[in-house]
Amino acid sequence: xxxxxxxxxxxxxxxxxxxxxxxxxxxxxxxxxxxxxxxxxxxxxxxxxxxxxxxxxxxxxxxxxxxxxxxxxxxxxxxxxxxxxxxxxxxxxxxxxxxxxxxxxxxxxxxxxxxxxxxxxxxxxxxxxx
Numbered sequence: 357x358x359x360x361x362x363x364x365x366x367x368x369x370x371x372x373x374x375x376x377x378x379x380x381x382x383x384x385x386x387x388x389x390x391x392x393x394x395x396x397x398x399x400x401x402x403x404x405x406x407x408x409x410x411x412x413x414x415x416x417x418x419x420x421x422x423x424x425x426x427x428x429x430x431x432x433x434x435x436x437x438x439x440x441x442x443x444x445x446x447x448x449x450x451x452x453x454x455x456x457x458x459x460x461x462x463x464x465x466x467x468x469x470x471x472x473x474x475x476x477x478x479x480x481x482x483x484x485x486x
Contacts, residue, residue, distance in 0.1 A: 362388065362408075362410070363388050363389065363390050363407045363408070363409040363410065364382075364387045364388045364389060364409065364410050364411060364471065364475060364478075365379075365382060365387060365388070365389045365390070365409050365410070365411045365412075365413055365467070365471060366389075366390050366392050366403055366407050366409030366411070366412050366413070367379050367389065367390065367391045367392060367413050367415060367467075368392050368394045368395070368403050368412065368413070368414050368415070368442060368445040368446075368449070369395070369414055369415035369416055369417065369442065369455075370395050370416070370417055370422060370435065370438045370439065370442065371395060371422055371426065371428055371430065371438065372417055372421070372422035372423075372425040372426040372428060373415035373416060373417040373422070373455055374415050374417070374455050374460060374463050375391035375392070375393075375415055376391045377460050377463075377464075378391075378413075378415065378460070378463055378464050378467055379391040381460070381464040382464065382467065382468065382471075385468065385478060386478040387468070387471060387478050390407055390409070392406060392407060392445075394441065394442055394445050395438040395441055395442055396441075397441060398441065400441070400443070400444035401444050401445075403444075403445045404448075410474075410475060411450045411451070411470070411471060411474055411475065412445065412448055412449045412450050412451075413449060413450065413451045413452075413453065413467055413470070414442070414445060414446045414449035414451065414452045414453070415453055415455050415463065416446075416452060416453065416454045416455065417454070417455050417456055418456050419432055419435040421455075421456045422435065450470075450474065451467070451470045453466060453467065
């Protein structure tokens, strides 16, 4: 079960934390990155079942900022439920990054700096299958 590719980084977090944006930017820089929609799953370790990333990054965001970023119709109770569904991933994350005060570029830069420190130089483009 799951993706057989080797992923450098898996990104989890609540809606509008920046997972897809960061994954796209990292892939453009040669990293094998995947945004994982763990917040929608009732399976606590879905992130592990779908991918086995070398590094798991938890991007966090406040309820108010998530609503501002995407005009989500997400109640505080819904947001709390997402946090509950993400508890396993957060507990296993190699990096937890609160994104409210960061621009997308700053978030990408911090994640990439962490990846370089943890994994070394990014892979060569021919190794970076999506």
